[in-house]
Amino acid sequence: MPTTETNAKKMTIIVTKGTLDWAYPPFILATTAAAMDVEVSMFFTFYGLQLLKKDLDHLQISTLGNPGMEMPLMGMHMKMPNIVSALPGVDAACSTMMKNLIKKKGVASIPDLREAAVDCEIKLIGCQMTMDLFEWSKDDMIDGIEIGGAATYMEMALNSDINLFI
Amino acid sequence: MAELDARGLNCPLPILKAKKALKDVAAGDTLKVLSTDPGSVNDFESFCRTTGNELLESGEEGGIFTYLIKKSG
Numbered sequence: 001m002p003t004t005e006t007n008a009k010k011m012t013i014i015v016t017k018g019t020l021d022w023a024y025p026p027f028i029l030a031t032t033a034a035a036m037d038v039e040v041s042m043f044f045t046f047y048g049l050q051l052l053k054k055d056l057d058h059l060q061i062s063t064l065g066n067p068g069m070e071m072p073l074m075g076m077h078m079k080m081p082n083i084v085s086a087l088p089g090v091d092a093a094c095s096t097m098m099k100n101l102i103k104k105k106g107v108a109s110i111p112d113l114r115e116a117a118v119d120c121e122i123k124l125i126g127c128q129m130t131m132d133l134f135e136w137s138k139d140d141m142i143d144g145i146e147i148g149g150a151a152t153y154m155e156m157a158l159n160s161d162i163n164l165f166i
Numbered sequence: 167m168a169e170l171d172a173r174g175l176n177c178p179l180p181i182l183k184a185k186k187a188l189k190d191v192a193a194g195d196t197l198k199v200l201s202t203d204p205g206s207v208n209d210f211e212s213f214c215r216t217t218g219n220e221l222l223e224s225g226e227e228g229g230i231f232t233y234l235i236k237k238s239g
Contacts, residue, residue, distance in 0.1 A: 032178040035185035036216045106176045106203075116182055 010039045010160040014153065017166065018050030020059040020095060020110065026166045027051075027113035033162075034120040041160075042117070043153045045127035049134070052126055052141040056111050060095040071097060118144060125152060169198045172206075173230065180206045181213050184235065188219065193239040196222065201231045210235070 011033050015026045026048075030040045044052050050059065063069055064085040070077035071094065084090055102109060108116075117124070124145045131137070131147070138147065146152075157163045170187045172180040180201045191197050199210070207224065210233045214221040223234035 028178050031182055035178075035181050036213060106174045106179070108176070108179050108182075120185075 008037070008039070009162070010041075010156075011162040011164070012041045012043065012153065012156050012160045014163075014165045015042055015044045015048035015051060016046050018047030018059070020061045020098060022166070023051050023059060023110045024113075026164075027110060027117060028108075029164070030122050031113055031116045031120065034117070034122055038162075040117075041123040041125065041156050043125045043127065043148070043156075045130050049126055049130050049136065049141075051110070051114065052124060052145055053136075054140065054142055056114070059110060060091050061098050062091050063094050064091070072101070114142075118142070167196050167198055170200070172199055172201045172203075174202055176203055177205050177209065181209055184210070184213070184233075185217075188235070188237055191237045193237050195237055197235045197237065199233040199235065201233070202229060203231070206231055206233075 011030075013026045013030055017023070026042060030042055033040050061069075062085070063080040064082055066085075067079070070079050072078075080090070080094065099109075101107075124142075125148045126138070126141055126145050128147050128149050138145070168187060168191050170183055172183050175183070180199065180203055184197065184199050187197055187199075203209075207226075210221060210224065213219075214235060218238040220236040220238065221233060222236050223232070225232050
């Protein structure tokens, strides 16, 4: 595609995860790439489709089976044993802690990053098969997304300089 | 000169806001960015190299990083 920008490179990202923490890498890279004049397309499949839903308040982290997660707490770092993580409400409480930490540290929220992605005209594509599988309709998702399948993605990937699977 | 106060913001917000602010800057004019993010030193160098904008100055004083970016023509 001809372009007058100094950098006409393209990137695609397959977004497969629907948790608060996993929402960051794809949106950070996509918005930053767009700011660096890269044409970006994001393909949301399986749990990644959660990130296209109108309301993002439901996004949570899961501490279960995640030994790498240490939350800073009163000068220490708190780890969560699996037996505690499995209790009802623990993920929700940890997610609230995480969201407060994100705000306190000047880290962008996921709704803000997604809005930035829409503003800089990143192409957002929802996977048709996943929507059928989980019985989601386009009305559940934000406006302006496209719907496609593997062939749609493959054509974009073949024409891109960077293809990531997150 | 246009100025962007990105103090207190973390990656990737200083870059995203700088890109947005540069839209309102005329080619050849400069944008001054203030940041408290130590990672932004390398980030603004990469951003300018990749986008063709010129990083005229990059400095730090008392934990505040200052960048002077000349918008490319």
